[in-house]
Amino acid sequence: MYLHPSDTPGTNLVIEHLVGNENYGVWSRAMLIALRAKNRTSFIDGSCEKPSGISPLLHQWERCNAIVLSWIMNTVSKELFNGIVYSTNAQSVWKDLKERFDKVNGSRIFSIHGEIGSLVQGNMTISVYFTKLRQLWDEYASLVTLPSCGCATSRAYLEHDQQQKLLQFLMGLNESYGGIRSQTLMMNPLPIVGQAYSLISQEESHRGIIA
Structure with missing residues (x-):
């Protein structure tokens, strides 16, 4: 239960602010990562119980x-803050927010x-466009329980998921990238979406140098 000098009450652990069920998944995931880094998850999962009144701890x-x-x-x-400001137990607040x-x-x-389905590159750079897609994919993953076992069915699902992401990424690219998009789709096996992003990002950089 050591407190580091940087562990101050004014610290904002994450940039995402909880507003309701529409962003609870993203917020809770970000908070868990931050609390794990601070070695403080035991104060929200109940594993670090409050000592008795006579305990020196x-x-x-x-x-x-x-x-x-x-x-x-x-x-x-602010609305949620007003409802928990009088609470005294971090685990109880965390549990209440989760239940709600x-x-x-x-x-x-x-x-x-x-x-x-409707996201297209438009005036965005490849990096910004891909980042927006990643945010949507990550939010979806936080809302839906995906298979995580090592079985053949799970592996097949993950391969299908990667293929869908690749197609979604390629479909939203501007037509000026039609050539490299076609080349990417002709690869055997198909690259994962991260590899496709790297290839097209390099093409974007190459065009910038020529221009």
């Missing part, structure tokens, strides 16, 4: 709990599919 536990609680408060909307907002929202999943 009680004061230190209360300090750590207050720090984690402040980190949560720093990353929620950790719901698979069918309308949001539908919306993400639409956003992915």
Whole structure:
């Protein structure tokens, strides 16, 4: 329960602020990563229980709990903040937010599919366009439970998922990249989307040098 000098109540661990069920998945994932880096997940999962009133560790536990609680408060909307500001236990607040907002929202999943299907490069650079796609893919993954076993079915699904991402990325490119897009689709086996991004990004850089 050691507190590092950088563990201050005013710290913003993540840039994403929780507003409701529409971004709970992204927010909770970012917070878990940050809390894991700080070695403080035990204060939200209940594994670090509050010591008894006579324990010499009680004061230190209360300090750590207050720090984690402040980190949560720093990353929620003003409306949610007003509802948890009088709370005293980080685990209880985390559990309450999870129960309220950790719901698979069918309308949001539908919306993400639409956003992915309609996203095109337009005036964006390859990097910005790909980053926007990645954000949508990651949000979708946070809302839907995907197979994670090492079985053949899981491997086949992951291969299909990679192929879908590759096609989504290529379809949204400007027509000026039609040539390299066709070359990419003729590769056997097809590259994963990250490799395709690297190839097309290099093409973009090459054009910039020539221009």
